[in-house]
Amino acid sequence: MKLVKVANQVSIKRSVEVGTKEQRDTVKNIIKNVRARKQEAVMAYTKQFDGVLLESLLVSSQEIEAAYREMDPNMITVIQEAAQNIRSYHEQQRQTSWMMTEQNGTILGQKITPLSSVGIYIPGGTASYPSSVLMNAIPAQIAGVRRIVMVSPPDQNGKLPASVLVAASEVGIKEIYKVGGAQAIASLAYGIEGIKPVDKIVGPGNIFVALAKREVFGDVDIDMIAGPSEIVVLADESAQVNEVAADLLSQAEHDERSSSILVTPSESFAHKIAAEVKKQIADLPRKDIVEKSIRNFGRIYVTRTMDEAIEVVNELAPEHLEIMTEQPVEILGRIKHAGAIFIGRFSSEPVGDYFAGTNHVLPTNGTARFSSPLSIDDFQKKSSVVIYSEVAFRKHAHKIAAFARLEGLEAHARAIEERMK
Incomplete structure (x- = not known):
């Protein structure tokens, strides 16, 4: 890992999900084609990109049953327990509609309504992600979303990972489709035969998925444009060297564009971590990915004091932050x-x-500077409620009309004054 001495300002080398012009043009063409040719286009892209010609995009009940037979029963229990933990945490985020009544009889409030439908994208490729199924579906269910659709790219045998199907079944997802990439995002946004459009699309994916989500935003809502995973560990010499190194590598194995960063006020500790990271990489199964990630986006920032280290962390605004110091709280x-x-x-x-x-x-x-983790708030919308009393109206009508004319909107003013005649 590259060691950098800093004062209090640092510029992280990020792999931003903007894509090349060629990638953006490809995504636009895929979306346009799916909107025009619908399932025919999706089937063709599935054959082209995933190497399989499917008879049906919909996952059958037989495939779900086969997934359960394939899974280790102990791991099914782990998935069930994880789902319960996720559900318990997110239930604390519940909000309710509310009303407030003023002395003059006016009632103001906020009505909370769940989204009607949500599409969940689950990546495929180099790994399977049952955890992403749970993390995206459970908050939506708690929020009250009635229709949840899951899409994920099939393997060359036309199947989805058993763990993903079991996780989806455990949380009650009924609509599961074998389609990935930009064509999956287009299918969710605009609909094809068998898949009705949804109101919001959530879930991570590769660069083509990220660009497709950006392209359809406005026609549907999206959660975020997710970039490669990143971790920052803020540590002093009280931390265990082998544990810090292992945590840094836990993110590096996600993607060769992932970033793993240590921030510490101890130069001697920094050198120990660099050596330990190199040692632990040697026998990792995803060694090639990890080495590229560490080489291109791995950093160790050494500051003069812990105060400066904290400033650096805030400048980085990381996705994940571990605090492994003598007094972390x-x-x-x-x-x-x-x-x-x-x-x-x-x-x-x-x-x-x-x-x-x-x-x-x-x-x-x-984007942690202005964004939050996925929560049930992402699956609800809020409406303002106004029940203005006659007493309040007659008292304030002339002010409202004057404000409208201040903005040059005469019809607005007259809408108020008509009620005063």
Whole structure:
């Protein structure tokens, strides 16, 4: 890992999901083609990109049953327990509609309504992600979404991973389709034969999925443009070297564009971590991916003081932040920007990825400065409610009309004054 000495300002080398012109043009053409030719286009793209010609996009009940037979029963139990933890955590986020009544009889309020339908994209390719099924579907269910549709790219045998199908079944998803890439996003946004359009699309994916979500935004809502995964570990010499190195590598194995960063006020500790990271990489199954990630986006920032280290962390605004210092809880209040914060030795980032119950769909690329983890808020919309009393109207009508004329909107003013005649 590259070691960099800093004062209090740092510019992270990020892999931003903007895509090349060729990639953007490809995505636009796919979306246009799916809108025009619908399922015919989707089937053709599935053959082209996934190497399989499907008879049907819909996952059958027989495929679900086969997935259960294939799965280790102990792992099914783990999935069930993780789902319960996620459900318990997100149930604390519930909001209700409310009304307030003023003395003059006016009633103002907010009505909370769940979205009618949501599409969940689950990546395929180099790994399977049953955890992403749970993290996206459960908050939507708690929010009250009635229709949840899941899409995921099939393998060359025309199947989805058993773990993904079991996770989907455990949370009650009925509509599961074997389609991935930009064509899946277009199908969810605009509909094809068998798949009705949804109101919002959530879930991570590759660059083509990210660009497709950006392209359809406005016709449907999206959660975020998710970039490669990232972790920042804020540590001092009280932290265990082998554990810090392992946590850094846990993100590097996601993607060769993932970033793993240590921030520390100790140069001697920094050198120990660099050596340990190199040692642990040697026998990792995804060694090639990890090495590219560490080489291109791995960094160790050495500051003069812990105060400066905290400033660097806030500048980075990481997706995941681990605080592994002598007094980690005291630092928590000084963290302004982070998607998820893991405090102490036993709060390793994978705990949150899979089991604790917090959501692992988090803001990346520094967007933790203004964004939050996926929550039930992402699956609800809010409407303002106004029941204005006659007493309040007659008292304030001339002010409202005057305000309208201040903006040059005469018809607005007259709409008020007509009620005063």
